[in-house]
Amino acid sequence: MKNFNRRSWLKASMTASAGLFSLGYAKGLAYEPEAIPGSVRQRKKDAYARLSSNENPFGPATSAKKAIKAAIDDGFLYPRHYRDELMEAISQKEGVSRDHILLGAGSTELLQAGARVFGGDKAKILSADPTYTSLVRMAQSGGADWIRVPLTKDLDHQLEVMEEKVSSDLSLLYMVNPNNPTGKILTANEIKSFCEVVADRVPVFVDEAYLDYMEDPAGSTVTDCIKKGKNVIVARTFSKVHAFAGLRVGYCVAQPEVIKMMAAEGPRNTLAGPSMAGAAASLMDDSFIQYSVKKNNEGKAYIYDVLDKLGYDYFPSHTNFILFPIQMDGDTFKEKMMEKRVSIKTWNVAGQNYCRVSMGLADDLQMFADAFKAVVSTTMNRG
Numbered sequence: 574m575k576n577f578n579r580r581s582w583l584k585a586s587m588t589a590s591a592g593l594f595s596l597g598y599a600k601g602l603a604y605e606p607e608a609i610p611g612s613v614r615q616r617k618k619d620a621y622a623r624l625s626s627n628e629n630p631f632g633p634a635t636s637a638k639k640a641i642k643a644a645i646d647d648g649f650l651y652p653r654h655y656r657d658e659l660m661e662a663i664s665q666k667e668g669v670s671r672d673h674i675l676l677g678a679g680s681t682e683l684l685q686a687g688a689r690v691f692g693g694d695k696a697k698i699l700s701a702d703p704t705y706t707s708l709v710r711m712a713q714s715g716g717a718d719w720i721r722v723p724l725t726k727d728l729d730h731q732l733e734v735m736e737e738k739v740s741s742d743l744s745l746l747y748m749v750n751p752n753n754p755t756g757k758i759l760t761a762n763e764i765k766s767f768c769e770v771v772a773d774r775v776p777v778f779v780d781e782a783y784l785d786y787m788e789d790p791a792g793s794t795v796t797d798c799i800k801k802g803k804n805v806i807v808a809r810t811f812s813k814v815h816a817f818a819g820l821r822v823g824y825c826v827a828q829p830e831v832i833k834m835m836a837a838e839g840p841r842n843t844l845a846g847p848s849m850a851g852a853a854a855s856l857m858d859d860s861f862i863q864y865s866v867k868k869n870n871e872g873k874a875y876i877y878d879v880l881d882k883l884g885y886d887y888f889p890s891h892t893n894f895i896l897f898p899i900q901m902d903g904d905t906f907k908e909k910m911m912e913k914r915v916s917i918k919t920w921n922v923a924g925q926n927y928c929r930v931s932m933g934l935a936d937d938l939q940m941f942a943d944a945f946k947a948v949v950s951t952t953m954n955r956g
């Protein structure tokens with residue numbers, strides 16, 4: 574009863590804060606979410622708005638949770654059946670045979686395998702800077718060199734410069750599209766033509782963690798290049814639009830020889846049955862994916878409005894986070910926001926400081942807006 578009351582209260586308080594931007598759960602959507610928040614998301618007095626890790630608080634999907642719960646009964650079995658089911662679902666979705674697919678515990682495990690296969694002593698890995706650096710950092714710890722091509726002033730890729738830097742001793746070219754931390758994209762044409770030319774000279778690893786937030790995910794992925802026989806490796810994660818960051822599921826699509834090399838370097842049967850069962854269900858749950866994207870877009874519209882009203886620029890985002898310039902040292906800004914119980918990340922790119930804020934529930938975003946207004950009104954000398 575106590576638990577019931579608390580959940581009802583939470584539900585009521587969510588509804589009260591819905592004026593921020595319409596929660597609109599059912600309107601025009603086939604997907605009907607369960608009450609949010611639940612479990613660790615339940616607000617305590619000392620809770621903070623966690624807007625620093627690009628998680629997705631609008632899931633996992635109800636269909637995924639049902640599949641996960643059902644699979645727990647099979648927890649005593651090695652999860653071959655769930656692995657087969659997920660491999661089949663991915664193979665259908667991507668239109669490639671199963672020998673082109675490798676599962677990993679999140680895409681981090683696959684980035685790690687990529688770093689081991691293509692890294693190593695004296696290896697050279699080329700990427701834009703800034704970007705998501707997990708693969709290059711792991712390769713560096715194995716002795717590889719990181720060759721960085723800075724983004725332009727507007728934080729776009731310099732594709733021509735990247736192409737010029739492809740030398741015979743380059744081991745791997747790593748790209749993130751949409752990019753993290755910028756939230757910007759290379760269009761389908763740009764990235765596909767780039768990969769088609771460059772992948773004849775060096776393996777190209779494209780991290781598509783945020784692909785599902787793009788307008789046309791199916792048309793924007795570079796898996797087409799793999800189907801044409803190019804040496805391209807695509808990494809995907811369930812951590813973002815599927816809201817599986819804690820359940821740890823990701824996959825790679827690549828040429829079968831590359832999949833074999835990567836599998837030999839780590840991820841072999843590392844995923845739990847319930848996570849794979851949930852991922853297979855989520856992958857087929859189009860109504861949840863649409864809901865997840867819609868909630869994310871509502872969050873972005875709210876933050877854009879807050880920034881517009883305060884006269885701040887931002888980069889329109891194709892992901893579940895927004896990057897915008899700030900006029901304060903990044904560490905100081907982060908501390909001031911944390912004092913107000915809001916966690917964000919900051920970057921310094923070519924002398925300019927930026928804040929990256931992840932999307933969240935309405936009350937998290939309101940906490941961000943209130944904290945930001947307070948921090949900038951008392952301490953920022955805006956340009």
Ligand SMILES: Cc1ncc(COP(=O)(O)O)c(C=O)c1O
Pocket residue numbers: 626627678679680681682705749753780782783809810811812818822823
């Ligand atoms: C571009 C990119 N790739 C990979 C990851 C790792 O995600 P995971 O290991 O949860 O799949 C992240 C996490 O934020 C990311 O931003």
